Amino acid sequence: MREIYSLERSDFEDYFVSKGLQKYRATQIIEGLYRTKAKSFEEITNLNKDIKKMLSDDFSFSTLEIEKVQKASDGTTKFLYRLADGNFIETVLMVQSYGYSVCVTSQVGCNMGCKFCASGMTKRIRNLEPFEMVLQVLLIDNYLEQMEKRVSHVVVMGIGEPFDNYDNVLKFINIINDAKGLAIGARHITISTCGLVPKIFEFASYPLQVNLAISLHFPSNEKRSAYMPINKKYPIEEVISACKEYYKKTNRRLTFEYILLEGVNDSIEDAKELIKIVRHLNAYVNLIPYNKTKEDLARTSIERRDKFFEYLIQNHINAIVRKEHGTDIDAACGQLRVNTMKEKEEKE
Numbered sequence: 001m002r003e004i005y006s007l008e009r010s011d012f013e014d015y016f017v018s019k020g021l022q023k024y025r026a027t028q029i030i031e032g033l034y035r036t037k038a039k040s041f042e043e044i045t046n047l048n049k050d051i052k053k054m055l056s057d058d059f060s061f062s063t064l065e066i067e068k069v070q071k072a073s074d075g076t077t078k079f080l081y082r083l084a085d086g087n088f089i090e091t092v093l094m095v096q097s098y099g100y101s102v103c104v105t106s107q108v109g110c111n112m113g114c115k116f117c118a119s120g121m122t123k124r125i126r127n128l129e130p131f132e133m134v135l136q137v138l139l140i141d142n143y144l145e146q147m148e149k150r151v152s153h154v155v156v157m158g159i160g161e162p163f164d165n166y167d168n169v170l171k172f173i174n175i176i177n178d179a180k181g182l183a184i185g186a187r188h189i190t191i192s193t194c195g196l197v198p199k200i201f202e203f204a205s206y207p208l209q210v211n212l213a214i215s216l217h218f219p220s221n222e223k224r225s226a227y228m229p230i231n232k233k234y235p236i237e238e239v240i241s242a243c244k245e246y247y248k249k250t251n252r253r254l255t256f257e258y259i260l261l262e263g264v265n266d267s268i269e270d271a272k273e274l275i276k277i278v279r280h281l282n283a284y285v286n287l288i289p290y291n292k293t294k295e296d297l298a299r300t301s302i303e304r305r306d307k308f309f310e311y312l313i314q315n316h317i318n319a320i321v322r323k324e325h326g327t328d329i330d331a332a333c334g335q336l337r338v339n340t341m342k343e344k345e346e347k348e
């Protein structure tokens with residue numbers, strides 16, 4: 001049986017055509033799933049009995065179980081979901097000045113092993129299926145609906161490397177972007193990669209105007225390789241030439257994520273190196289305060305962060321300091337999952 005939330009419009013159309021029905025049925029079911037938010041085929045009111053029966057024979061209607069919810073004073077809410085196979089994933093709802101943004105997880109664990117990341121502490125167990133990503137957004141949209149709000153933005157920046165689960169992530173985006181469904185605008189969707197170069201080239205041909213963010217974090221190969229093993233495979237020069245090609249093809253502005261670590265990558269010398277890398281790209285630098293997950297790493301002080309930021313601005317680099325969310329809960333990506341897994345192990 002296929003999972004109903006893993007199907008995009010073209011899959012529904014193919015399905016209905018294969019059953020001798022018309023393509024417009026796809027719109028009916030998409031509206032039923034994502035607008036009226038049916039929880040079963042029975043609840044889809046614009047389909048007749050025979051079609052509902054046919055659908056229930058061919059598709060399952062899974063959901064995610066909520067294991068834990070943490071709400072911060074700024075409204076940031078972390079949801080720890082339990083998957084059908086017992087694995088945990090986390091999804092974060094962030095209250096932004098421009099709307100409600102959901103940070104989606106794309107894998108159970110992550111193989112990239114970035115040294116500053118809680119998610120990198122556990123190896124990838126498996127990729128998430130499209131429906132498991134769709135449900136992260138849909139369940140939060142349902143939660144917001146009680147307050148007459150909607151999810152307006154989606155960032156694929158949670159646990160996992162999205163480009164390591166490329167096909168499923170793109171299918172997920174096609175599904176949430178459907179104008180008759182959740183209708184999250186492509187420009188309101190961002191994918192973040194640690195720099196899987198072949199996939200950056202491939203993504204340049206993806207037709208939707210989705211934003212791309214590169215987790216650069218370090219301004220030299222020496223430092224980047226020390227904290228991000230992927231850099232040994234795809235060093236900075238290769239990532240940047242892929243970005244240039246991506247920009248040439250898409251004309252879409254890139255974002256470079258830069259997590260500030262005290263005494264590691266936050267000096268003016270580091271800023272100078274960073275400027276050399278991003279100067280000729282139409283890009284933003286997003287400076288990110290570090291949420292401590294490792295004993296030997298610390299967050300850059302506000303004074304040092306501001307100096308770094310001002311230096312970029314003086315040198316005509318588009319830069320912002322990312323607003324912090326959920327500092328009074330397990331704020332770092334993957335932290336709630338890792339802490340829950342530890343608690344469970346201790347109990348067993």
Ligand code: SF4
Pocket residue numbers: 110111112113114117118119120121158159160161194215
């Ligand atoms: S920062 Fe991203 S790519 Fe690196 S280990 Fe964490 S989840 Fe994986």
